[in-house]
Amino acid sequence: MKAYLILEDGTVFTGKGIGSDREVISEIVFNTSMTGYLEVLTDPSYAGQAVVMTYPLIGNYGITPDMESQKPWPDGYIVRELSRNYSNFRATGSIQDFLLEHDIPGICGIDTRALTKILREKGTMNGMITRNENYNLDEILPKLHAYTTGNVVDKVTCDEVHVLKGTGKKVALLDFGAKNNIAKSLNDRGCEVTIYPARTKAEEILAANPDGIMLSNGPGDPKDCGSIIDEVKKLYDSDVPIFAICLGHQLMALATGADTHKMKYGHRGGNHPVKDLATGKVYISSQNHGYVVDTDKLDPAVATPAFVNVNDGTNEGLAYVGKNIFTVQFHPEACPGPQDSAYLFDRFIDMMSK
Numbered sequence: 571m572k573a574y575l576i577l578e579d580g581t582v583f584t585g586k587g588i589g590s591d592r593e594v595i596s597e598i599v600f601n602t603s604m605t606g607y608l609e610v611l612t613d614p615s616y617a618g619q620a621v622v623m624t625y626p627l628i629g630n631y632g633i634t635p636d637m638e639s640q641k642p643w644p645d646g647y648i649v650r651e652l653s654r655n656y657s658n659f660r661a662t663g664s665i666q667d668f669l670l671e672h673d674i675p676g677i678c679g680i681d682t683r684a685l686t687k688i689l690r691e692k693g694t695m696n697g698m699i700t701r702n703e704n705y706n707l708d709e710i711l712p713k714l715h716a717y718t719t720g721n722v723v724d725k726v727t728c729d730e731v732h733v734l735k736g737t738g739k740k741v742a743l744l745d746f747g748a749k750n751n752i753a754k755s756l757n758d759r760g761c762e763v764t765i766y767p768a769r770t771k772a773e774e775i776l777a778a779n780p781d782g783i784m785l786s787n788g789p790g791d792p793k794d795c796g797s798i799i800d801e802v803k804k805l806y807d808s809d810v811p812i813f814a815i816c817l818g819h820q821l822m823a824l825a826t827g828a829d830t831h832k833m834k835y836g837h838r839g840g841n842h843p844v845k846d847l848a849t850g851k852v853y854i855s856s857q858n859h860g861y862v863v864d865t866d867k868l869d870p871a872v873a874t875p876a877f878v879n880v881n882d883g884t885n886e887g888l889a890y891v892g893k894n895i896f897t898v899q900f901h902p903e904a905c906p907g908p909q910d911s912a913y914l915f916d917r918f919i920d921m922m923s924k
């Protein structure tokens with residue numbers, strides 16, 4: 571069955587439909603990871619986006635337990651070649667069936683290298699995946715221009731408080747669309763992790779007397795998080811140690827007077843070099859973000875840059891002055907890796923112990 575990917579600039583790619591036959595409009599972003607397609611599919615930070623995998627063969631080890639959440643979140647899935655067979659002793663099914671089961675449309679058989687070059691040169695664009703061969707560009711393009719991701723955190727956060735038992739430090743994890751491996755990374759280090767829905771009031775979290783607070787990753791524009799930012803400010807004002815990842819990092823920056831902006835095409839992949847400005851050491855990190863904190867508008871009395879992206883010089887982390895708070899834009903919990911920056915969880919535990 572033929573399918574079409576129509577971009578906001580009028581470019582049309584013709585390929586084969588995979589997954590659901592539903593028509594969808596979304597923001598088209600590319601991910602350059604060579605492994606971990608399941609972790610990408612199940613990362614809640616992709617809600618409101620359709621993801622292009624630049625690695626040309628996807629699905630060869632099928633669906634395995636390597637999930638970052640219970641289900642896949644992207645609005646659409648775009649690949650060069652979807653493996654017809656899968657082979658792995660842990661596999662329970664194929665990507666094709668997984669997409670169908672979760673009603674996610676996709677397209678395969680298109681030149682993803684050409685598509686990625688367009689997105690890299692012109693910047694992230696909206697697009698439509700459709701199987702309607704009589705598509706009408708005059709009608710579709712205005713709809714593509716009008717699409718915005720909107721508030722997606724409420725769509726991906728958990729419904730109720732739940733606990734991962736542990737005998738060590740008590741950590742409150744605010745779930746803006748948290749990848750499973752954040753709670754697991756803390757729990758593996760002995761922490762008891764209490765996971766709270768994104769809209770939980772700061773008072774409720776602080777009343778439980780946690781040893782530390784962790785702010786998770788999550789989808790969408792941080793500025794769409796509205797009142798969540800007010801709660802994050804109250805957490806900042808408490809003396810509880812805080813570690814934040816990706817969206818959590820951006821929300822803490824907004825809560826304390828800094829600004830964020832959308833990047834041209836973001837960072838999504840498994841090999842982004844970040845420099846720890848305290849040691850000068852460079853780590854390879856996994857990343858998935860489209861927004862970034864503006865360091866120009868940072869008040870040095872509040873926070874100073876702690877990490878920088880070696881490729882483009884954008885901010886990758888902040889250290890808060892006079893506070894037990896540090897935040898990073900990349901993913902120290904990354905699965906399948908790289909695990910270079912997993913030491914940051916140990917740093918957080920040391921901070922809670924002091």
Ligand SMILES: NC(=O)CC[C@H](N)C(=O)O
Nearest residue numbers: 787788790816817860861
């Ligand atoms: N992975 C994340 O937490 C991403 C944060 C935010 N949604 C961004 O795109 O920048």
